[in-house]
Amino acid sequence: MDQKTTGLRENYGHRRQPALGKAMPVTALLLNLESNPLDYSRSDNGAELLEEDDKPPQFFGVTDEPPSPNEEDYKPPNHYEDDGKLAGDRHREIPCSNCLQTAPGHLTDRQSAINEMCQRLCGPECRRPQGLTLDGVRQDFLRQYEIAEAVAKTSAMTSTVQMKQRLAARKLEFEKEMEMDEQRGVASPRIDINLGQSSSAAATGMGEFEFEPPRDLLLYLVRMGSFNSAPKINNVDSQDDGLVLPAGLSTPALLQHVQQLRGGGIEQPSLLTRGFLKPLLADEDVADGLRCLKLNSVSRVCSAPVEGDDIRLLQWNILSQTLGQHNDGFVRCPEEALTWEHRKYLIVQEILQNQPDVICLQEVDHFKFLQTVLGSQNYAGIFFPKPDSPCLYIEQNNGPDGCAIFYKRDKLQLQGYDTRILEVWRVQSNQVAIAARLRMRSSGREFCVATTHLKARHGALLAKLRNEQGRDLIRFVKQFAGDTPLLLCGDFNAEPVEPIYATILGCDLLRLGSAYADVKLDREEILHPSEDVGEFVAKSMKREPPYTTWKIREEGEECHTIDYVFYTPDRLKIKNCLDFPAGEQIGKNRTPSFQYPSDHFSLVCDFELLPPTENGKEGGSGSGSDGENETEVEGSKHGAIQ
Structure with missing residues (x-):
């Protein structure tokens, strides 16, 4: 590769890389075409040449260049030799042998390329004299062809424009499957949540039909490298190997x-300030709430760590x-504000200003x-990268996210942890999860924390x-x-209305x-929700915050709730939550910005x-089951732990 070409490639982000034609194999997959050498034989040796505009479409292998009509060995398919009019006469009066089902067996095969092309080319006037009605099959092929056309236009995974094209193709595929189900009299695909749900939810008919796309299509959808040509x-x-911090800094000193x-000696805009949903009264116990640290010029959002068997959890997609x-196209964010x-x-x-006991992060590519920094404040961490991170297809990356x-x-003491590459219909995807079992040093009680992205x-198909x-x-x-x-927390990339x-x-x-x-609900209402699962979910949905992400990308402004912290209400009591800044505080350019580092x-x-209830199964520090679990989890470790 010459130097000029190399220089060009260095300037391409993953989103800006040109298409390299990797979508064509998927076109063949969706069309399900099979090449048959006999389809290209011709008895008249190509003596009669057709007009340029009248030549039928040709079938060719996806890895080959299409044959040129001007070449001497150009041969149209077999079923045009029976009647020359079929090749160029739009007013067909005589049906072709394929439509009459008199063609050789290898041509009438449903999977044959010629049969497919015939169904695409031959109109009702071709079949009407014999009373043939293949419109349904023809429309099926036309839909397949439309899907393939849309897929063929796509390339890189996260290109904004090409992503829309690929999603359009997926929408067509999904709609086609639903139409086929309706024609067969089968119920339309529904989201199956029957994983031990309540009887009232099961009675609503959820999960009656389990829609499962073909495995090859799933691999194309859920894995990065299967359709990325970069x-x-x-x-x-x-990138941070040279970082050195002074030893023995307290949290306020480290923040300063x-x-x-x-700032590098230059005063920078302050981090966005935020408050908690339940502000403290002057005489409240600090252990039950939140006392702001006085850090001079540092943002005063933070509060004192909770004490006893209280847990402060911070969940964040750090970008x-x-x-x-x-790659992400934050068109309103200054370039300097996006630098590491x-x-x-x-x-x-x-x-650190919020002094959490547990920190769950996503999109971490600088672990x-x-x-190093959190370790100086007595934190230990576990990291598990995506198996095929999109970061790895971008120049000057810092490893996978x-x-x-x-x-x-x-x-807290780590009792054990496990990781998983999440599966979609038994096919490994490119998304991961971490689960950790932690033990309170003061009381010996245990709890689990899990995070995912x-x-x-x-x-619709992405939601599925x-x-x-x-x-x-x-x-x-x-x-x-x-x-x-x-x-259980993370960036679920789904609004509350999603399944x-x-x-x-x-x-x-x-x-x-x-x-x-739940944070503003009475404890009694939390412990005794509606027996109707649908009603319970609908009420919870309405109480979610209006947004957890607010950004402006190339395709427009996005402001919605897609990040969550789920918990077991009978064993954990929610006491307070950090509120989100108002729109005027965030600024018209939204996030990320000079005042906030993530979207x-x-x-x-x-x-x-x-404490566990009388029937609770949680054991103390000497429980045999805990030791058993610890051994099992330790044996299935992945990733890094300090």
């Missing part, structure tokens, strides 16, 4: 230090540096930096894929956590509630870990 660049996490590093700077030098210290400030969990070592983008990922997540988390109190929300809240295996939806806002929740 070369993979396997860089490692090394990183603010100075961020992958590689994707945010080179600017963002990394704002990320640290947003996390070593967080490990993934999910991470950090926990405060002086308060589900597939992004809009569309997310729902299937959620079902697999439930199985994984339930098997790991058992009856232990659970905190995944009802799948999680309506599942009897876990019996979860949503922290932000998602952090979710911070305070929980009280309740």
